[in-house]
Amino acid sequence: MNGGEDAIEVHGLVKRFGEVVALDGVDLVAARGQVLGLLGPNGAGKTTLVRVLATLLRPDAGTARVLGFDVQHDAAALRERIGLAGQYAAVDENLTGSENLIMVGRLYGASRSSATARARELLERFDLLDAAGRPTKTYSGGMRRRLDLAAALVAKPPVLFLDEPTTGLDPRSRSSLWGVIEDLVAGGTTALLTTQYLDEADRLADTIAVIDHGRVIAEGTSDELKDRLGGERLEVRLDAGTDPLVAVQALASMSDEPPALEDGLVKLSVRERSGAIVEAVRRLSDANVGVDDLSLRRPTLDDVFLALTGHAAEEDGADGAPGRERAA
């Protein structure tokens, strides 16, 4: 049962909460030792998928295997091999950092002394040794997330589920947590990372699955996804008082699609990078269009996301965890 090549295999997974279809036939694969980024807006089904894979939620249809273990039928064996860190920083506020980790270690079946040793190791690694004896309610948000992640690592699980690990963190805590996750993956851990931050997926994930309305709508490496958009993005900021339509007309034949016009910014994707800037400047100058600024860049994941879903990734930020709330 444990011979599969892939760490995570999901086929046709469906989960409904009453009328709401949270997962609508998800297919997904993550190779061992890889970080699979699950990218999608709030309510897309990311948390629900993680909860199914972490054996917290039973799917209505489809199969999901982690390390070859079926999430429904081999749940007990699977739980020995996974770690879960969620967006809610699930640590006991009344216990100290050290007590939290020791408790989790013992619940994984370790003796008190080996759980204590492991807790100390993790506290040191996550830079929490100074705060180890303080109740975690005195911790900052970043410290809690680090402790939560440490708790997920207590049993050195080969597969890690990270559900929006940096949501709500300040930039410094965020980048320190990214560093920790990168170290882990360098050590061979497979991770499923959900995020609504495109830069996070871009930096951490080997492959990215874009999920929206409970379906995977695109999958590939960050570069592959960007390449799908075809070519480079040329952006021209016009001098004040210039007629943008003249610029649009001048540049139109450089692109397969009509250029977009946004706040005095002309945007188009061009087929060829080489010579594109020179060509654009020549055309604009021939048309007597004053240019304030001009740039050529690769498409970002934001562009990809917008093109795929028709909306930006972080637009509806009100509802923290629809999967959890619907299910409760």
Add this chain to the structure above:
Amino acid sequence: MRRLVTDTLIIAERNLIRLPRAPELFIGYTLQPIMFVLLFRYVFGGAIRTPGYSYVDFLLPGIIVQNASFAGFATALGLNEDMRKGLIDRFRSLPMSRAAVLGGRTLADVATNALSITILIVTGVIIGFGFQVGFLSAVAGVGLLLLFGYAFSWFLAFLGLLVSSPEAVNSVGFVIIFPLTFISSAFVPVASMPAGLKDFAEVNPFTIVVDALRHLWLGAPAHNNVWAALAWSLAIVAVFAPLAVARYRRAAGG
């Protein structure tokens, strides 16, 4: 099975080591019961006739049973909070016993209940309560109290998993517990109640447990109340432990 025992003890320990750090909880287990004993004894005591007993003798078994039923609020509120904060998700993702989170909570309640019982007995003795039967009988009474409190913790565990917020735990819990404890022999003789209430009070498990305790501590006539009290306690566990565990498994959607 070994897993259930060790995991239950780990969770019980988790819920007890927090106690000394939370003064407000400590006050709940210590000062509050003392306050109720004093209020009842000195405010109502003079107005309530309890033939055959002084009011303090009559009162203490009653108030101590009521208090034992409150011990489980720690479980109800704690589970509710664990659920909302994602801690239950953490536990459910661990290879631990499915019943241990509830078992550990309810076990921790036994310890806090023991603390409250001790404080109430000491307070009672100071204001004039006296055990009328032997030492073993008094100890048996304490055992019955712990068992009944434990049983009631399972009911409150189920309640804590059922409702959506700690506020709801409090309001629903009190709406259930106050009538049950007041329409019983805990504070006044059942004979003094009007007909409808009296009928209810006579079959109320709180009456049965309180009367059993009066038998064990004061030598009151038993009418098989001790066995009935044991049976009620075990029946409450038998009904609500499986319900609570089933609810826990499904909590947050599993």
